[in-house]
Amino acid sequence: MPFTTTKSAFWKGFRDSAPFILVSGPFGLLFGVLAAEAGLIVPEAFAFSMAVFAGSAQFTALQLMQENAPVFIVLISALAVNLRVAMYSASLTPYLGSAPLWQRAFASYFLVDQSYALSIAKFEANPDMPTPQRMAYFFGTCTIVTPLWMGATIVGALIGTQVPESWGLDFVLPLAFLAMIGPMLRTPAHMAACLAAVVTALLAAGLPYNFGLIVAGLTGMIVGAQTELWIEQYKAQKAAVR
Amino acid sequence: MSQFDTSTLWIVILGLAVGSFTLRFGFMALMGNRTMPPWLMRHLRYTAVAILPALVTPLVVWPSATNGVLSLPHLAAALIALAVGYLSKNLFAAMGTGALALYGITVLIG
Secondary structure (H helix, E strand, O other): OOOOOHHHHHHHHHHHOHHHHHHHHHHHHHHHHHHHHOOOOHHHHHHHHHHHOOHHHHHHHHHHHHOOOOHHHHHHHHHHHOOHHHHHHHHHHHHHOOOOHHHHHHHHHOOOHHHHHHHHHHHHHOOOOOHHHHHHHHHHHHOOHHHHHHHHHHHHHHHHOOOOHHHOHHHHHHHHHHHHHHHHOOOHHHHHHHHHHHHHHHHOOOOHHHHHHHHHHHHHHHHHHHHHHHHHHHHHHHHHHO | OOOOOHHHHHHHHHHHHHHHHHHHHHHHHHHOOOOOOHHHHHHHOOHHHHHHHHHHHHHHHOOHHHOOOOOHHHHHHHHHHHHHHHHHOOHHHHHHHHHHHHHHHHHHHO
16 A cells, blocks of 8 residues: 655654554563563663663563572573574565664664554555655654653552562563463474473573573574475475475 | 572573573564564474473473472472463463362372
8 A cells, every 4th residue: 555645654653553562562561560570660660661672572571580580591591592682683674774874863762662563564565656655654653662662661560569578479470481482383493493492491490590591592503494494495395396 | 590690681681681682683684674584484383482491391291399309299280280371371270270280289199
């Protein structure tokens, strides 16, 4: 569908992002509650969400800080969880690369799962869309989700200070990670990566400084990439035989 | 649960802020229209699906609620949350079912 103006592209992005209210709101709320449980005060939780703006990385950092992991392990692990945004950046570059640098810098801050998923689908379906309209659409997709994520963190942190210790929220964060992993298991390669990481994490749990996490993460990545390669080669061979 | 100090928190927040922005801006700023080598993209695809299970596995097998002793309710709740997440693709359905399972199984076992 062609847009007549940059403005209509913005509002289209705005409307398309509406379903994500149901994701970002509760997820931000949960981060706020768990941050408060971990001892963060409300301004700290808010600063965390505003400065980092990456849900799963924030949860990862929160968990590891509670385990008193060394700072560099916390940073490496949380950034590794967030490495997918580098892929998003690479995949959007052909579409947004010709926009002014300051616009690309702004857009980068707002590059999250939701804005990427909506935008790449739109750009691929409309190859003739001019870059200013692409930018407008992209910013439209962030306009609800961003303030919602930060506002929900504040509300969550306020609620979290009221939750009594006896509620036993200590298993909520593991459940949140598991719930995030489930939908990621899209292909056999993803499953292989996950399984390899689980087995290695158990075997390497005794390593000091939470280093087992890094070893297990790297093992999972390599197994996932290799499995993908094998499956591709197998398919290519099958096609060649035919 | 052990507490961490404020300076650690702020180092992590600032480090993640700079790091995340670099990851997001890196390619759009520098790469232009070049593409990344396929082997690198292939490994990047599996970072989240490797790191998150590596992080959560010890939390499930040695839960803090039991001081690190393997516990059937926690293990079962974790597997149920994972399965519901996989089948429904819905984060909150998965978390809710997992929490209910943990509570229910704990009550049943007594």
